[in-house]
Structure formats: structure tokens, C-alpha cells
Amino acid sequence: MSCHALKVNDLSVWFETDSGRRQVVDHISFSINAGESTGLVGESGCGKTMTALAILGLLPTSGVGVSAASIEINGKDISSLNAAQRRAVLGRDIAMIFQQPGTALDPVFTIGHQISAVYRRHFGGSKKHLWQIMLDSLEAVGFSRAEKIASAYPHQLSGGMRQLAMIAMATVCNPVVIIADESTTALDNSTKSLILKQLERLQLQHKTAILLISHDLAMVRQSCRNVLVMYCGRLLERTDCQSLYSHAQHPYSAGLLSCIPQVSANRPPRISAIPGQVPSATDLPSGCHFAPRCIRVKPQCQQSVPHFDSEDDRAVACFRPLS
Amino acid sequence: MMGGAWRRLKSDRYGMTGLFIVIVFSMVAVCVWSGLLGQGWSDVSGNRWESVSTTHWFGTNLLGQDILQRTLFGTATAFEVGLLVTFCSTLLGTVMGALAGWYSHGWLDEVILWLKGVLDSIPFYLFAAAVAFALQGIPWAMHLAMIITFWTTTARIIRGEVMRIKQREFIEAARAIGLPSIKIIFRHVLPNTFHVLLVQASIVFVAAINTEVILSFLGLGIQDGVSWGLMLAESSQEVLAGHFGNFVAAGTSLFVLLMGFNLLADALQDALDSRRATA
Amino acid sequence: MSVPYITSRLLYGIPLMLGVTFISFLLMVHFGPDKTYELIGKNPTEEQINEVRQSLGYDQPFLLRYGNYVKELLTLDLGLSDSSGEPVSSILIKTLPISLALVLPGFVLGNLLGMALGLLAAWYRGKWLDKLVMSASVVGMSVSFLVIIISLQILLCTPYGLNLFPVRGWQVHGLGSYFYYVTVPTLALVLVTLGYNTRFYRAIMADEIERDHIRTLRAYGAGPAELLFKHVLKNSLIPVLTRIMFSVPFVVVSGSLLLESYFGIPGIGLVTFNAITSGDQPILKAVVGLTGVLFVLALTINDMLYSVVDPRVSKS
Secondary structure (H helix, E strand, O other): OOOOOEEEEEEEEEEEEOOEEEEEEEEEEEEEOOOOEEEEEOOOOOOHHHHHHHHHOOOOOOOEEEEOOEEEEOOEEOOOOOHHHHHHHEOOOEEEEOOOOOOOOOOOOOHHHHHHHHHHHHHOOOHHHHHHHHHHHHHHOOOOOHHHHHOOOHHHOOHHHHHHHHHHHHHOOOOOEEEEEOOOOOOOHHHHHHHHHHHHHHHHHOOOEEEEEEOOHHHHHHHOOEEEEEEOOEEEEEEEHHHHHHOOOOHHHHHHHHOOHHHHOOOOOOOOOOOOOOOOOOOOOOOOOOHHHOOOOOHHHHHOOOOOOOOOOOEEOOOOOOO | OHHHHHHHHHOOHHHHHHHHHHHHHHHHHHHHHOOOOOOOOOOEOOOOOOOOOOOOOOOEOOOOEEHHHHHHHHHHHHHHHHHHHHHHHHHHHHHHHHHHHHOOOOHHHHHHHHHHHHHHOOOHHHHHHHHHHHOOOOOOHHHHHHHHHHHHHHHHHHHHHHHHHHOOHHHHHHHHOOOOHHHHHHHHHHHHHHHHHHHHHHHHHHHHHHHHHHHHHOOOOOOOOOOHHHHHHHHHHHHHHOOOHHHHHHHHHHHHHHHHHHHHHHHHHHHHOHHHHHO | OOHHHHHHHHHHHHHHHHHHHHHHHHHHHHOOOOOHHHHOOOOOOHHHHHHHHHHHOOOOOHHHHHHHHHHHHHHOOOOEOOOOOOEHHHHHHHHHHHHHHHHHHHHHHHHHHHHHHHHHHHHOOOOHHHHHHHHHHHHHHHOOHHHHHHHHHHHHHOOOOOOOOOOOOOOOOOHHHHHHHHHHHHHHHHHHHHHHHHHHHHHHHHHHHOOHHHHHHHHOOOOHHHHHHHHHHHHOHHHHHHHHHHHHHHHHHHHHHHHHHHHOOOOHHHHHHHHHHHOOHHHHHHHHHHHHHHHHHHHHHHHHHHHHHOOOOOOO
């Protein structure tokens, strides 16, 4: 293993508002290996989607600030690329699957057109060749009548089919990394497992690295090897899934786990829910952002920020971790 | 909500400029109505086409009438047309829109929508010409034509607003305790559309003044008195002979007032946009 | 696009057409000026009056007269002009091409320029370029059509300015003379519509640029040209088409009315203007009725075009 498929180094995102800076992603670092999938979990509004959009460079340029020491794909830094160079990477080396399959595809072009346009953009080729590549990618995600899907418009397909088509679009260039942002949230359970199975296949067959963004811990456990826990723009815990479920170290992770009914049965009864509310990004508490809601809080927690070692396989940002 | 809107409006430089312009012009109009300004608009006070002087700031016209006096009086005419048309068409549009929205998808709604569709299908200036033609000799033909055509946009907007407000909880509550529809519409629904009406009214005002100019040029405008439109119509021949007094005076006044209203309308829209207020 | 869909759209247009023709009938014929006394001499007898009224059709019942009016419009048998005695339909056929030649260049240019500026402003939303374009469009919206025409005339057609173009008239024999006469009216039309068009197109395009599928395209490496000219434009075709359809009667009829009466160009606008001033009822009722009917037709076609442009609209 020479280098990571995706390595994010010291990424920050903030909004410029009238009342000052609003930090939404606060100096986070993590990496994913080829053929591995990592879950990024946290409550909504904690900065998960912002992280994904910042990695791809899709945030608007006015009113939003982004800084990163480096964002590497297979060892190549994409954070310093200019707009045209970045476009050459997007879709080819890194692809994203969005949350809303209903609106993420252009309603006035056929599925086939939109998928082959991605391949043509990066590799070109004859019309016939493009069409075949596109059909292959549709068949690979499990469509038996790919021709029919290709000539359909998005509104003619169900949400699950659209999301599968989206996966076909993400994989048509065989990228190194795929980011799936709440990609199954809008779908029913059986479709959900179909989508997850496809992501698993990519990971095994093509050694694609997958960053699975979700608030659904149960789903992350089912399909990811590692997990990152995010809260108010910071990473609080990084570990493999098994250890997180058997013994979470950060009180917030433990609190999140206790919110899943079937998991909470195995948890110690002392943590049953997370008291209080997520603070707004305009007035974040100093020190550890979770301190005001933490049942294990100490004076130190409210003064300084606990260190998070991103190089380590297992890391936790807490002064009093659960052991 | 209105307090916040006023605060936002106050911090909008362009909006305040617009408001200032509108206030200055309306003060001129009030002075004309109360007999303090522009009373000499029809007096022949000089020779024809006198150039700019201390007695005639903008010179005189073909008949030797003072252009400044006529411009000032024209301000009052513009406000007369603007206010009358805006008030009547807004009232009509509000009532029609409220009825259509409250009874949406019922027969009354269908009839009002049909009427709106019909009126929107006849190009406006042509319609004004038709009304003027039908009502030959009646001085209010132009105003009537504008009112009949301008209410449809207001009605469409109010219809949408009412349909939206109808879904809200406090309206459901009012219906549940058995208040009559008319009472709910006028006491509880329409006050909530005030901010939309204000913006729409300022847009109608601009349209009315703009239209008066065109119709006056076509000979379908106001029948007595003087307006900027009539002055511009006069000037269209004069400028070829090098007399720019009417054109400069009326053209500039018209531009500044319309600009003021446009700036104000934009600023009002921004300040009253509740979505922006919460963001 | 299915046959039932077309039929339903056509059926929907019928009440509108009836309404439009009914209103123009009311204004032009029913409430219109009584011509009896213009046609008879001094001290007429009761008999003479009745005779004239009968020849004008005034004695017929209301609905029958309305029916006749609709029949006139449908068969294009529109009677004779009061002032020239020429058949109205041949006057219209003669003057329509002139009006179109006069108005279309300005209409097309105004929309294309507005689209370009709107796209530019939407792409640089919130930046100085956007603010500049938007401020300029407010200034443009605040200048009256008449002021624009007179200003252009001073600047381009008189010795006080460049004196390059004719003050008025329309002696078109070829391309050169066409440009000579059409330039100033075209500029006026572009200037008066540009502010409104730019604002409209910016609003539409700004909405489209914010849509989710545009973000998807950017995430898959699409450049600005592909985003704007392929996806944003195609998605905004429906509001754009509607806008164009709705503004055709405004620009063609109202624009030609003012431009032709100002520049003395013998198109439909001037004919209408002269009919207004001379009270030529046959011409006016034909113009008003036909424009209304054509507008409703355009709306119906517009609805049908939707289903061609947007795959979601058909068959619903």
C-alpha cells in the first residue's frame, strides 16, 4: 500500500456572514485506502456534506471560504489545481453520488445521454463506442434492459432506478474514489440494500475507495470497514466499525449508538440519549464543542480542544474517553 | 415584520434614493393640487420657442407657454393618473384575486381566470385604443382602459398568495370556529398579502405613468390639462427644428420619477421578502 | 405528443377565443360610435333613418350581430374601410409584411442580447458584473419608449447629432435601403425591451444554475460552456418560449403602433393609428379581433410546444 486513495489534510470550510465567520468544517484530516469504504457519520448540519463538496471543489466562491493543506487522490494533490485542471479530475478520478435522485439528474436529457456525456468529457471516442461503454456501465449496476433505461428520461424511472443510474454514471470512468452523500436516505429499504450491494461490488471488483456519508449508523455498520464521527465541523472519533460498536471511545459516539434501538440493547444503560441540542454554528462553545451536552464533562473540556491524531488508525478527540 | 422591513429598507442606499425621489415629486404634486405651483401652465407668458432665461427656466413652447410651469403641472397629472389607476386596479385585482384564491378550482375561480385570460389576450395599447374608441368623448377612457388591463396581474399574484395562506393553521382555526368566509378573507387573509400588494402597486404605478405617455402621444391620453406625455408628443416635431425645451424638461422628469419608483419597488421587494428576512 | 392532448389544448382555447371576440365586439360594435348620422343628410325622415340603420345591421338582435362579427373574422371577409373604401383584408395583407420587417429585427436582437446579458449576470451572480448589468437594466426600464425614440432621432437623424439616418419614412427597395430605414426603429425597440428582458432572463437563468442537476454536472467535470449553453438553456426553454410567445403580440402590435405612427411607416400600426384618429371602425374591429384570436392561437401552440421541449409535460 504505497499511498492512500483519498487523503484529506487539514480541510476547513467557513461562511462569511454579517456577524463574522461561521466555521462549518474545522481542520479535519482523514484518509481512505483503495478498496476500502469509510463511513462519515454525524447529525444533520454537522458539516458532512460541506466536507464532500469541499473535497470536490463544488462550493460557491462568494461568501464561502475553503482552505486545505492538501487533498490527495492516489498521491496527487487536487486542492491546488486551477478550474480547468480540476474539471479533468472530477468524474474521472473522483465521483459523487448525491442524496436526491429525483433532482440530481437533468430532466430534459435521457439517462444514456447523461452517462455517456461524462465518459466523452474525459476520454472522448466515437458515438458507437460511447454508447457501448454507457450500456456496459448500466448493465454492471444490474439493469437487464439497459437499452431501455438509456433511452428513458429521469422522470420515467423510480427513485431507486434513478439512483442506480447515478451509480452507473459515477462508475463509467472507473474512478479511484466515490463519495456517496446520503445516497440511500430517500429510498425504501429494499432499494437501499440494492444500492449498498452495488457500492460493495465496486469496492471489491474495482478497488474503489468509498466515502459513505450518512446519519444512519446501522447502515454504516453494515457496509463500511471504518467510520469517522463528526460533530459541529470536527472529527471526534476514527475507528473501525467493529470497535465502534463494541466499545465506542467518545461519549458522543456512544450517545449516537444508543439512539439505534437494536444496538442500544448491547449498550450500557447509563447512556440512553444525548441531552441538549446541537449548538448553532454562529456561537459554538469554546473547547470541545460537545462539552455542554457531555455527561462526562470536566472543566478542561470547556477550555481547550482535545487533540485528534489523524495518522493513527484509531483516534479519539476526548480528554475522558470511555475505555 | 414591518419593523424589520423598514430597517432593511433604510440600509438600502438605492431604495432610499428612490424613496427620496418619489417623496420630492409627490410634494410637487401636492403643491400643484393646493394651488401653490404650476398654476400658470396655460398662460401665454412669452413668445413662441423662447430659449432658456431667468423668467423661463426651460424656455417656452410653440404657443409661448412657460415649459417649467407645464412640467410642474405635469407632475400632478402623472400622480393623478398613477394614483387613480393604481388604487382602482389594485382594489379590483385584490378582490378578484382573493375570491379566485379562496374558491380556487371552483366555478368562480374558473370565471375569473377566464376573464383574466381574455383580457391578457388583447395587446394592451390596442385594447386602450379600443376602449377610447368605444367611449369617445369620455375623459376617463384612458384611466378605465388601464384599470381594466392592469388588475389581472395583481389578481394572479393575490390568488397565489391567498391559496398559500388558506393552508395555514390560523385560517383553518378561523374556519373551524365558523367565521364567515368574507370575514376571514378580509380580516385574516388579505392583511397577510399587504407586502406583496405594496410591491405590485409600485410596479403598476410605473406602468401607468409609462402608459400615459404612449397613449398621449397616440392621442388617446388625457383630454384636458397637460401631461409629460403631451409635452413629449409636442416635442417630437420641435426637436427637428432644434427646440429641446419640452423634450429635456418632460423627458428628464419622467426618467427621474420612473427611476425613483423602480428603485423603490426593487428595494421594497428585497426588504419585504420574508424568506430573505429569515435567512 | 398525442392526439387527445392536442385536442384538449385546442378545446381549452375556444372559451378564450369567444371571450376575446366578444369583448372586441362589445367595444367596437355594440358600444362603438353610431354611424347613422354620418351617412344621412340633414333633416332625415324616420324612414331614411331606419333604412340606414338596416343597411348597417343595427336593427338585428345582439347575438346575431356578434355571430356575424365572428363569421367576418373567421372568413377574413372584413368589409370595406370607411376612409379608403378598400377591403380591410387586402389592407391588412399589404401592410403586415412591412410591420414584421420593421419589428422582427428589434424583437430578435432584444431577446438575444437580453439572454446574453442575463446569462452573464446569473453566472457572475453577486459579483460586480452582475451589479453593473442589473443597475443598467433598471436605468433602461426607467426610460420611456417615446423618450428613447426622440433621443435616438436627435442623435442619429438630425444635424444636432450624427445625421446618418432618415427622420421618417420607408422607401425600401433593397437590402441597403432596408437597413437605412430600419436601423433607428430597431435600436429603439432593442433599448426599450432590453432592461425588462435582461432582468427576466437573469431571474430564470439564476434559478436554473442553482438546480441540483447543475451541481451534478459540475461534480462530473462539465465546463461553464456545457453547463450554460446545453443544460441551463435547454431547461429554461419553457419559460423563455412562454415569454417570447406572450411578448410577440405586445412587441409586434404595440411596438409597430408607436414606431410606425412616429416614423410614418405604412404598416399595420400606422393603419391602426389612422383608424383610431379617423374612427374607421371596420379596420379597428378587424385588427383588435384578429390580434386577440391570433394571440390565443399562439398560446395554444405554445402549450403544445411544451410537450416537445420538456419530456415531463406530455400526456399528463
